[in-house]
Amino acid sequence: MSALAVSAAGGLEQPKCELCTPPSRVAQLLAANKSSAETHRATAVSDEQPSTLANNGLSGMVWIPGGEFSMGAVMNGSGSSEMPMASNDAGPIHRVFVDGFWMDATTVTNEQFEKFVKATGYVTIAERTPTKEEFPTAPAENLVAGSVVFAPTDHEVPLDNHFQWWTYVKGANWRHPQGPESDLKGKEKYPVVQIAYPDAEAY
Template identity: 45%
Template sequence: MQKFFIVYIPIVISLILLGCKEEAKKPADGPKTENEPSPIAATAASILVKKPESISTPEGMVWIPGGQLKQGAVQQDKMAMQHEKPAIDVLVDGFFMDVTEVTNAQFKNFVSETGYITTAERAIDWEELKKQVPEGTEKPHDSVLQPGALTFKKTKTSVPNLYDFSQWWNWTIGADWKHPNGPGSSIVGKDDYPVVQISFEDAMAYCEWAGRRLPTEAEWELAARAGQVGTTFFWGDDITVLKDRANTWEGEFPVTNTKADGFELRAPVKSYPPNDYGLYDMAGNVWEWTSDWYNTNYYKEAKASGMVQRNPQGAKAPFTPNNPLAKERVIKGGSFLCSASYCASYRISARMGSSMDSSLEHTGFRTVATAAMLE
């Protein structure tokens, strides 16, 4: 749906960033009895926790011990949104995960070896595009039908309506992974920055080349927690240390960024302390693709099933309330644009849906590999 931006950018931006809008009603968890047996206890012993001795840890990755997890919003998180609730019980086998988000240098190697062209760089086919817009829509001028992606722009004055995302997102012709902020920008000298303007399709292509895959949402949360149980952030619950732990937005969004954390836009990987598993930027910097469909009802339906989810793959089908035809995937971790007044997605349970062919300057990815993949 990326090319759809050209004709209906204000609408599409709203759909892409739906995850930052809190819904009206908050479902409550069902009643629990004090001595109710844990449904996890009987099956937790079969989870792969330790790394098999026969398998070496791939370069640039770390082993994530398997375990049980309360996936979703924690009770004390007052900023949690409805699509993060209610928390569900999951069991996840251990796996390997990239220590950092995939960098410009790593993606450059992939492109050099394969000749891959990202979605943001491809010519626009009007015959294909018109299938995604209302019937009867006139063909835009050829000067508009050019490859590009979404870039961020600060506003000059305060924004009373933070749900109107078109106020700070621009469709920019010529924006792509090599020119993340538009044709005048460059990644020269930024090999250690996370690659952005990457669509889901682009990330999947990289994974296939690298012999990896994208993490599930459950795997991502297990890795982000790094053994922390019931905390809002990967370091605990203390929000006052945010600027020292993550690249986010300080100041009035989207007018002024004080750069209290040292950066206004993206930061090089490893600019902030890792979590206890040695993973960097599991909060802030850039959003990260997962393999799960984005469905606002997923947690509610999974909880209602009464079943413990083992290595859950997420929703069986996508669902976005204000656009039932949308097919979005879950992204995690938040970005340099997250602030307390706007999404606060540096929280572990935070999630958002993004169209699979969307490319934005605050979205990248990291990969995972299972023991079975490396045997």
């Protein structure tokens, strides 16, 4: 699980996109899509590091200063010319201001997450059986607990279909990252995986 982030206002930060565009390309993209260069400001704009950590549960976290960046992509009506797999709601490009926030200094380990589960009895999303209400069009035989596992190919494949290298595995979860036959033996200090956003929020 990626390091958790908590904003200065006290809320859990949504995961941020890890796809970055070089500054020079940002300038070009903004120029090509001037009408989208809108400014969106966070509700509370604060870059000041809180003065105390006393009794607020932030031990082991580091302060990340606030700042701004260009979010989005130039859309061509059927996706993005920069990212063909992007959906149309990835545009337009706009400036986003992010408040300063606290983030874990390290990723959450299997050992740490196990302590949390033992203390709370929490059941992760991957361990819960999907329901017909959640996935009305899914065949009944597919409504089983599990998660997506990386399955590298032995040959080159087009990059427009991620199902070619990710596969749903029944019984895959944080305890069994690759499926029922896998476990965490010797991996207690590894980052916990197969964690959904609600799981991170609960942690």
